[in-house]
Amino acid sequence: MNLFDVYPLYNVTPIKANGMYIYDDKNEKFLDLYGGHAVISIGHGNPYYIKKLTEQMKKISFYSNAIQNPLQKELAKKLTQYSKCEDYNLFMCSSGAEAIENALKLASFSNKKSKVIAFKNSFHGRTSAAVAVTDNPKIISPLNAQQKVSFIKFNNIDELEFELKKGDVSSIIFESIQGVGGLDQPEEKFVEEMYLLSKKYNVCVIADEVQSGFGRSGDFFAFQKFNIKPDIITIAKGMGNGFPVGGILVNHKIKAEYGMLGTTYGGNHLACVATLAVLNELKEKNLQKNALKIGEYFKSKLEKIKKIIKIKGRGLMLGIEFDFNVSELRKNLIYKQKIFTGGSSNKNLIRILPPLIINKNQVDIFLKSLTIELKK
Numbered sequence: 074m075n076l077f078d079v080y081p082l083y084n085v086t087p088i089k090a091n092g093m094y095i096y097d098d099k100n101e102k103f104l105d106l107y108g109g110h111a112v113i114s115i116g117h118g119n120p121y122y123i124k125k126l127t128e129q130m131k132k133i134s135f136y137s138n139a140i141q142n143p144l145q146k147e148l149a150k151k152l153t154q155y156s157k158c159e160d161y162n163l164f165m166c167s168s169g170a171e172a173i174e175n176a177l178k179l180a181s182f183s184n185k186k187s188k189v190i191a192f193k194n195s196f197h198g199r200t201s202a203a204v205a206v207t208d209n210p211k212i213i214s215p216l217n218a219q220q221k222v223s224f225i226k227f228n229n230i231d232e233l234e235f236e237l238k239k240g241d242v243s244s245i246i247f248e249s250i251q252g253v254g255g256l257d258q259p260e261e262k263f264v265e266e267m268y269l270l271s272k273k274y275n276v277c278v279i280a281d282e283v284q285s286g287f288g289r290s291g292d293f294f295a296f297q298k299f300n301i302k303p304d305i306i307t308i309a310k311g312m313g314n315g316f317p318v319g320g321i322l323v324n325h326k327i328k329a330e331y332g333m334l335g336t337t338y339g340g341n342h343l344a345c346v347a348t349l350a351v352l353n354e355l356k357e358k359n360l361q362k363n364a365l366k367i368g369e370y371f372k373s374k375l376e377k378i379k380k381i382i383k384i385k386g387r388g389l390m391l392g393i394e395f396d397f398n399v400s401e402l403r404k405n406l407i408y409k410q411k412i413f414t415g416g417s418s419n420k421n422l423i424r425i426l427p428p429l430i431i432n433k434n435q436v437d438i439f440l441k442s443l444t445i446e447l448k449k
C-alpha cells in the first residue's frame with residue numbers, strides 16, 4: 074500500500090526535536106519558526122510536559138466519556154483562571170476542525186437556524202461544516218457545498234447587516250487574526266459592531282482561536298483585544314503542544330442537553346494532562362508575555378528590511394509579505410539556511426509561527442539568513 078498522496082512534501086525527515094530545534098535523519102539542525110503549523114507552543118521535548126504525560130500513561134491513558142474523569146474538571150477550572158473567560162463551559166474533542174464542527178452545530182441547536190456567515194480568506198478546517206465555512210472552493214466537495222454559507226469581507230458592516238436582516242443566520246464565525254488566509258485582522262470597530270448586531274438578530278458569534286489561542290497573539294485569546302464576549306470559542310493546536318486535542322468554550326447561556334454533542338476520544342486522560350501541562354508551562358515561563366515581547370522585537374527588525382512590503386499579525390503569529398512568490402525563498406530557507414517557516418494562501422507571504430519560547434537571538438539568526446537569501 075502507498076500513502077494517499079495529498080501532501081506536497083519537503084525533502085526533510087525530522088527524527089528528534091528539542092526546544093526551538095528539529096534534527097533530521099542526517100543530524101542536521103533546523104530552527105523551527107513554524108511550530109508544525111502553530112502547534113508547538115511550549116517547545117519541543119519540554120521536560121515537564123514529558124514527565125506529566127509519562128506519569129499519566131502509567132496510570133490510565135484512556136477511557137470513554139461514560140465515566141467520571143476529574144482531569145476534565147481540573148482543566149476547565151484552570152482554563153477559566155488562565156484565559157479569564159468566566160461564564161463558559163468546556164467541551165473537549167480532538168482537533169481544530171472537530172471543534173469548529175461542534176461550535177457550528179451547537180449554535181444551530183441553540184437558535185434553531187442554519188445559515189453561517191464567514192469571511193473572505195477564512196480557513197476553519199477540512200471536515201463537513203468546517204470546510205463549508207472555509208473560503209476555498211478547491212477544497213469544498215459537492216457534499217460540503219450543501220451548507221448555507223455567505224462569505225463577506227472584513228470591515229463591511231453594511232453587508233453584514235444586510236445578511237443578518239434575512240433572519241436565517243445562525244452564527245458568524247471569524248478569526249481575529251487569519252491564519253492560512255494570510256494574517257489579516259478585522260478592525261476593532263467592525264468586530265464590536267458585529268457583536269452588537271449578533272445580539273440584535275439572535276445570532277451566535279464563534280471566535281475561532283484554533284491557531285491564535287493559548288497565548289500566541291500575546292493575549293490568551295486574540296479576540297480579547299476587542300470588547301466582545303463570543304458565544305463559543307474554538308481551541309486546538311497550541312493547546313496540546315502536539316498531543317491531538319481540541320475543544321469549545323461555550324457561554325453559559327447556551328444550555329447543554331445529554332447527547333447533544335459527543336466523541337470517543339475527546340477529553341481523554343492524556344489529552345487533559347497534555348493541556349494542563351501546556352497551561353502550567355505558559356504560566357511558569359511567562360510565554361504569553363514572551364510572545365508579545367518577541368513579536369514586537371521581530372516586527373521592529375523586519376521593518377528595516379527594504380524588500381518587505383508588509384508585516385502582518387501580532388505576537389508570534391506574523392506574516393511577512395513580499396512583491397514576489399515566496400516558494401523559492403522558503404525552500405532556500407529550509408535547505409540552505411536550515412530554517413522552517415510557513416506559507417499561506419497568499420503566495421507572496423511567509424508565515425512565522427514559532428514555539429512561544431523563542432528568544433531574540435533566534436530571531437536574529439532568522440533575520441540574518443533572510444537577508445542573505447534576499448540578496449541572491
Ligand SMILES: Cc1ncc(COP(=O)(O)O)c(C=O)c1O
Pocket residue numbers: 110168169170171173196197198199248252253281282283284285309310
Ligand atoms: C483557524 C483554524 N481553524 C481551524 C483549523 C482546523 O484545525 P485542524 O487542522 O486541527 O482540524 C485550522 C487549521 O489550520 C485553523 O488554522
